[in-house]
Amino acid sequence: MSPRWLLCPLLLSLVTGALAATGPSPRSCAQEIGQRPAQALATTCRALSPATRPPCNAANSCALIEDEIARSCALFGDGEAAKEPGCGPLPSSAEAAAAVVQRYYRALAARDYGTAWQLWGDDGQPGNSYEKFRQGYARTRSVQVTLGQPGPVEGAAGSSYVSVPVTVKARLTDGTRQTFSGSYQLRRVNDVDGASAEQRRWHLDSAKLRQQH
Numbered sequence: 636m637s638p639r640w641l642l643c644p645l646l647l648s649l650v651t652g653a654l655a656a657t658g659p660s661p662r663s664c665a666q667e668i669g670q671r672p673a674q675a676l677a678t679t680c681r682a683l684s685p686a687t688r689p690p691c692n693a694a695n696s697c698a699l700i701e702d703e704i705a706r707s708c709a710l711f712g713d714g715e716a717a718k719e720p721g722c723g724p725l726p727s728s729a730e731a732a733a734a735v736v737q738r739y740y741r742a743l744a745a746r747d748y749g750t751a752w753q754l755w756g757d758d759g760q761p762g763n764s765y766e767k768f769r770q771g772y773a774r775t776r777s778v779q780v781t782l783g784q785p786g787p788v789e790g791a792a793g794s795s796y797v798s799v800p801v802t803v804k805a806r807l808t809d810g811t812r813q814t815f816s817g818s819y820q821l822r823r824v825n826d827v828d829g830a831s832a833e834q835r836r837w838h839l840d841s842a843k844l845r846q847q848h
Contacts, residue, residue, distance in 0.1 A: 659746055660746070661695070661696045661699075661742075661745050661746045661747035661748075661749075661750075662696060662744075662745040662746060662747075663693060663694045663695065663696065664676060664677070664693050664694075664695060664696055664697040664699075664700055665693040665694065667696070667697050667745060668697060670693065673693035673697065673700075674693050676693075676697065676700050676701070676704075677691045677692055677693050677700055678691075679704060679721040680700050680703050680704050680707075682721065683704055683707040683708065683719060683721050683722070684703055684704070684706075684707045685707060685710065686703070686707075689703050690703050691703060695747075696741075696742060696745040696747035696750060697741060697745065698738045698739075698741040698742035698745060698747055698750050698751070699742070699747060699750045701734075701738055701741070702738055702750060702754070704721060704722070704723075705723075705726070705731070705734065705735075705738070705836070706832075706833075706836065708721075708722035708723070708726055709726040709832055709835060709836045710832045711726075712726065712826075713725040713726055713727055713728075726835070726836065726837075727788070727795070727823070727826070727835075728788070729785040729786070729787065729788050729797045729799075730785065731837055732785060732788075732797045732799060732821040732823075732837040733782050733785045733797075733799045735754055735821055735837045735838070735839065736780065736782060736799050736801060736819050736821070736839070737780065737782060738750075738754060739751050739754045739780075739839060740778060740779065740780035740803070742754070743772060743775075743778050744777060744778050744779065746772075748765075748768065748769045748772065749765075751768075752765050752768055752769075754838060754839050755838060755839045756838040756839070757833070760839075774807045774808050774809070775805050775806070775807060775808070776806045776807060776808050777805065777806045778803065778804070778805045778806075779803070779804050780801050780802070780803050780804075781801065781802045781803075781804075782799060782800070782801055783799070783800030783801065783802075783818075784800070785797055785798065785799045785800075786798040786799070790825065793824060793825055793827060794822050794823065794824050794825060795822070795823050795824075795825055796820055796821065796822050796840070797820070797821050797837075798818050798819070798820050798821075799818060799819050799820075799821065800816075800817070800818045801815075801816070801817060801818060801819060801844070802814065802815070802816050803815040803816070803844060813846060814846070814847040815844040815845060815846050815847065816844065816845060816847055817842065817843045817844035817845055818842070818843060819839055819840075819841070819842045820839075820840045820841045820842070821837045821838060821839060821840055822837070822838060822840035823835055823836060823837045823838065
């Protein structure tokens with residue numbers, strides 16, 4: 636989080652071996668929130684996920700488990716997801732987009748860079764490599780985000796967009812504290828013929844963050 640300006644062109648699948656093999660291990664959900672709440676989250680995940688071997692395990696990060704829940708609810712669509720108590724906001728809503736930003740920073744805080752990377756979409760953050768993305772947080776000891784009210788969902792060229800204002804506070808390994816403010820833009824493909832369930836999910840599309848002094 637050291638650059639003064641961050642201008643980023645903004646399947647959760649299991650984190651690939653290549654991603655998981657580098658850097659320190661992510662903090663488990665049990666370490667983040669305690670064994671019992673983590674097990675409850677994993678149980679909700681298993682109840683919703685259609686995957687044969689879903690990542691619904693308290694040994695994974697909470698962000699990874701939560702994203703599998705969100706992925707599963709997106710497969711249901713708004714109508715069915717509204718009937719599932721574990722699904723939270725409707726998959727197409729601005730609130731669901733804001734939840735992606737929340738999960739992104741939860742993944743970063745847990746050092747689960749693979750999950751954070753994939754929240755940008757199938758190919759990760761445009762214009763960046765996973766290794767450079769991960770190294771960008773090498774000096775970050777902790778990070779947290781406060782979300783503002785998401786803007787309205789707006790459509791253009793077959794896609795929907797929403798802007799989510801944020802304030803980000805980071806602490807570096809040398810004790811330096813940094814605060815950034817700005818917003819993330821999220822994008823999803825509209826519910827049209829030929830659009831996959833993954834395309835209809837919200838993904839990070841771009842970010843504009845400025846360091847406060």
